[in-house]
Amino acid sequence: MKNLNTVVLFSIVLIGIYAASVQGDEHSTKPCLPYSVKLSDLNLQQPPRRVLLVPLLSGELDSNQNPRWPEQPARLLEAFYRHRFNTTVKLLSDVWSWSDYYRQVEQLLQQGSSFDRIIFISHGGYDGPILKNAVYLQEQNTTGSTINMLQFSEAQPGLKNVLSITYDTEKNRQFSDYMASHWKDLASMEFDAVWQQLTGFEKQIQPLDNSCYQRYCSIEKLALRPPQQREYQQHLCELICRKPLFEIKQSVELSPERFFRFTTSLNSILNADGLIFFGACNPGSISPKIKVQKDETELLINSTLAGGPHMSYVDLVSEASGHITSGSVGDSSGEDVVKRIMLFETNHPQHHLCIVVPGIN
Known part of the structure; x- marks a missing residue:
């Protein structure tokens, strides 16, 4: 009786969902x-x-x-699949980074598991699901007395965030020792925090060029500035009049290796007649075709990966994986994701999903 009541409840919910869905916005x-x-x-x-x-x-x-908000819609979908279709459902837990995801997929592979549906529930954008940016590799290159430290991280598979710190070991021994002992600690910090920590330490150990400072920020010079500009002027003078001990840069680059690692992970556990579904904002949305700079979004779908550029992330993943792929069009809440999957699995058309079959679009 309990199972029957659950099925009836799901049926009532689906009727309401379908009635609302057919009124959805039109998209290309x-x-x-x-x-x-x-x-x-x-x-x-x-x-x-x-x-x-x-x-x-x-x-x-x-x-x-x-940050655990995706677990609630996941539990609702777990109940839906179990009660509606008597489906075996596996729910990954504590996926805070893509390393967490790959580790659990590897465990599934070792168990010989395969699936008919792989469903992601997350924040997202035109370039796919988003996690907190996490470091996956640190490198150090030395040329003479110059050291270049590189840190690679990702929030979206295929987009490589690069942090580069370059310094000369002969300039200041204290700074060199500091970098050698603190480099690994920087992996857990955002770019702004890294910059503030290093400039703060630089300020402690690297004296100002006093003649430079007096030239631009003497009491007389500051008195000529409006009061609201004086603090900013002093800040600029400290940057200009202190000989820098390091150079720091950040960039976002395309990483085919990381992207295809992701699609390979999908293929490794998805059956031939299986579906990949992205429950997030905009994976099925068509991105405006604009000239993309290195620090902008839409790098993946505007790239040549898998025969691109592509109209949407769903299209890209479908072509790269060879599987039917679907994803939400426009903004999507966790509740929206649940509704759209329920409608899809109960054979209802709707206006909020992009479905792509590889090779025919």
Whole structure:
């Protein structure tokens, strides 16, 4: 009786969801299949026998949002699949970084697990699901007395964030010793925090050029400035009149190796007639075609990866993996993700998903 009541409840929910869904916003259907397409029109395992749910735990920056918010929609979907289709459901836990994800996928491989659906629930953008930026590699290169320390991190598979710190070991022994002992600690820090820590230490050990400082920031010079500008002027003088001990830079670069590692992980545990689903904001949205700079978004879908550029992230992953791939169009909450998957799995068309079949768009 309990299972019957659950099925009835899901049926009532689905009726309400479908009634609301058909009123959805219209979006361009390229490269997506028409919105009239239903699950029964696709070469997918129906009903799914095994489902993998991947809640990616990462709160919005500068917000009080619970970083575990994806777990709630994941639990709702777990109950839906179990009660509606008697599906075996695996839910990954504590995925805070892509390293966490790859480690758990490797465990699934060792167990011989495979799935008919892989569903991500997370924050996202035009270049796919987003986790907190996490370091995956640190390198050190030495040329003579010059050391270049490189730190590679990622928040989205395929986008490599590079932090570069260069310094001369002959300039200041204290700074060189500090870098040697603190380099590993920087892996847990954001760029601004790294910059502040290093400039703070530099300020302690590297004296100002007094003649330079007096030239630009003497009491007489500051008196000529409006009061609200004096503190900023002093800050500039300290930057200009202190001989720098290091150079720090950051950049965002395309990393085909990291992107294809991600799609390979999907292929390794997804059955041939399986579906990849991205429950996030904009993986199915068509990105505006603009000239992309290195520090902008849409690097992945505007690249030549998998025969690109591509109209959307869903299109890119579908072509790269060879699997039918789907994702939300526009902004999506956790509740939206649950509704859209329920509609899809119960063979209803809707206006909020982009579905791409590899090779035909």
